[in-house]
Amino acid sequence: MVTIHDVARHAGVGAATVSRVLSGNGYVKLETRERVMQSIRQLNYTPNEMARNLYYRKSGIIAVMVPMLSHPFFSELVNAIEVSLCNKGYQTMVCNTFYEKNYELRYLEMLRCQRVDGIIFGAHMSLASDQYRSLHRPVIGFDRRLSEEIPFVAADHETGGRLAALELIGCGCRNIVQFGDAEDRVATPSSRRHTVFRKVVEEHGIPCHSYSERQKYSSIDDYDEAVARMFEEYPEVDGIFGTDLYAAASLRQALSIGRRVPEDLRIVAYDGTHLTRFLYPELTVICQPINELAEEACRMITDMIKGEEVLKKELLLPVSIRKGRTT
Amino acid sequence: MVTIHDVARHAGVGAATVSRVLSGNGYVKLETRERVMQSIRQLNYTPNEMARNLYYRKSGIIAVMVPMLSHPFFSELVNAIEVSLCNKGYQTMVCNTFYEKNYELRYLEMLRCQRVDGIIFGAHMSLASDQYRSLHRPVIGFDRRLSEEIPFVAADHETGGRLAALELIGCGCRNIVQFGDAEDRVATPSSRRHTVFRKVVEEHGIPCHSYSERQKYSSIDDYDEAVARMFEEYPEVDGIFGTDLYAAASLRQALSIGRRVPEDLRIVAYDGTHLTRFLYPELTVICQPINELAEEACRMITDMIKGEEVLKKELLLPVSIRKGRTT
Numbered sequence: 001m002v003t004i005h006d007v008a009r010h011a012g013v014g015a016a017t018v019s020r021v022l023s024g025n026g027y028v029k030l031e032t033r034e035r036v037m038q039s040i041r042q043l044n045y046t047p048n049e050m051a052r053n054l055y056y057r058k059s060g061i062i063a064v065m066v067p068m069l070s071h072p073f074f075s076e077l078v079n080a081i082e083v084s085l086c087n088k089g090y091q092t093m094v095c096n097t098f099y100e101k102n103y104e105l106r107y108l109e110m111l112r113c114q115r116v117d118g119i120i121f122g123a124h125m126s127l128a129s130d131q132y133r134s135l136h137r138p139v140i141g142f143d144r145r146l147s148e149e150i151p152f153v154a155a156d157h158e159t160g161g162r163l164a165a166l167e168l169i170g171c172g173c174r175n176i177v178q179f180g181d182a183e184d185r186v187a188t189p190s191s192r193r194h195t196v197f198r199k200v201v202e203e204h205g206i207p208c209h210s211y212s213e214r215q216k217y218s219s220i221d222d223y224d225e226a227v228a229r230m231f232e233e234y235p236e237v238d239g240i241f242g243t244d245l246y247a248a249a250s251l252r253q254a255l256s257i258g259r260r261v262p263e264d265l266r267i268v269a270y271d272g273t274h275l276t277r278f279l280y281p282e283l284t285v286i287c288q289p290i291n292e293l294a295e296e297a298c299r300m301i302t303d304m305i306k307g308e309e310v311l312k313k314e315l316l317l318p319v320s321i322r323k324g325r326t327t
Numbered sequence: 328m329v330t331i332h333d334v335a336r337h338a339g340v341g342a343a344t345v346s347r348v349l350s351g352n353g354y355v356k357l358e359t360r361e362r363v364m365q366s367i368r369q370l371n372y373t374p375n376e377m378a379r380n381l382y383y384r385k386s387g388i389i390a391v392m393v394p395m396l397s398h399p400f401f402s403e404l405v406n407a408i409e410v411s412l413c414n415k416g417y418q419t420m421v422c423n424t425f426y427e428k429n430y431e432l433r434y435l436e437m438l439r440c441q442r443v444d445g446i447i448f449g450a451h452m453s454l455a456s457d458q459y460r461s462l463h464r465p466v467i468g469f470d471r472r473l474s475e476e477i478p479f480v481a482a483d484h485e486t487g488g489r490l491a492a493l494e495l496i497g498c499g500c501r502n503i504v505q506f507g508d509a510e511d512r513v514a515t516p517s518s519r520r521h522t523v524f525r526k527v528v529e530e531h532g533i534p535c536h537s538y539s540e541r542q543k544y545s546s547i548d549d550y551d552e553a554v555a556r557m558f559e560e561y562p563e564v565d566g567i568f569g570t571d572l573y574a575a576a577s578l579r580q581a582l583s584i585g586r587r588v589p590e591d592l593r594i595v596a597y598d599g600t601h602l603t604r605f606l607y608p609e610l611t612v613i614c615q616p617i618n619e620l621a622e623e624a625c626r627m628i629t630d631m632i633k634g635e636e637v638l639k640k641e642l643l644l645p646v647s648i649r650k651g652r653t654t
Contacts, residue, residue: 082422277551
């Protein structure tokens, strides 16, 4: 059976490169990509385990719950998860929860009747931990501590918040704004970046204004409205920190009202999705390692399905800063 | 049981508005959105059919095959499909094919052993039509004519191509470029827009340069590289037509080399994904009706699963133009 390692050997690259080519995340030179795709075709590589595994497992299906699949971060994450699960012989079922507890509960109920082998929880609401136990199947949290005993994987958001704060401070910003999480949302590892961001900014004697999302459910218009409100209420802002979507909306509105970026206004984005690659001037971004997060989440859940013990219950992967032209 | 119509009545809006709020596509005023979400919470609305239906069906799962889930068009499409299927009591399984026949064949094989109730084919490669027949379950094509007897749904791409051409011509463009499909890819309804675009441009006595994708698999870097090559080979270009990703890459590069948009260079995008909402200046876009396409595809496949005959085998939904600041 042809594996990803055979493809890598055939193409003369590492398995990580093959994985990057397949997921479409991360830079791979055009020539290398073409060589890898050629090897895939020549070796007739496909996730061959799949059909075989189906005979040994109940369903071969793993469910992934996210707030909204059309959000760039979650679409890239689920894309990478699908690739990784497919390579391991599993199929991916997606569930959108719209940041709503109702949906999450209903999906849980449904998954209880459904024959899925495991569940990756990337949704954002909080349920009692016995809700997860009662599923009687492997569960992991993505960016979310579901209970003491349920393993989770997340990016090192504290470092992310610190890097962002230091970048804006280093540029001389004195009027800093961050777009934060809704206050009534459960504390996730990712919300730690906001706490740390504020702490670092204030330690430098600079006030930090936080704008919370007014609601749990977010469409594109929410970002635009929140940013417009911020510019109105706080016109002296000279440094902005927020997810890619907030940062992109801030950049667009800043340019449209004639603010010069980065001369008068600095922006640091958080996530590092494809969106940030299409903007001008290019955003400075704290990048989450989306592929690696997906890879580790899939490794954890499939290990658990195979009955193996997950030794490291909390896995934090490093973030990185990609300097653009907005700082 | 609470239905989407109860929510609509409770919130004093139409069911289509509730659907728009849930999918996050299309503009809904903040107040209306909040009212709808409040009704959802108050009525404890969830896709209630789901659990019940599971007892009557083999699996309650419908597979959706797309080239790449992280592509904004497909992430928004699959998001809307998940919402619609969920409302109808089905779960969504996603399959990425990476524009590769290998993958598509393997998924077909797997779906044959798997208990999925139906398949929506949004992938782009071409298989013999008996491959689909041998699945022995309901199948529809998304943007793709799989065989004479298999129904499909698509946007009215011919009108889309015509609108784009007329927009650029109307702006006085004399050196027009379009980014087209790979030549070796199967002719889909969507590739018709390129044929029509060229025809309309040439009928006005203007030459039309087409750039084909050099390969089937596309990452962000491909768009950047293709656009950079075009600007090098054809610096006199004054009108560009391409999908959102090509248009966004063109806009970014044009600004970075000091081309004035729209004074020296006009751009029309095709698709109308979220990405276009974040760019400055705002792109002029031919919008596909993503929500309605998803809704119709789901209606078709679930009707077929229920044993109902699909009378209209080819469903083309209207596109629209959204004028921005790039024309």
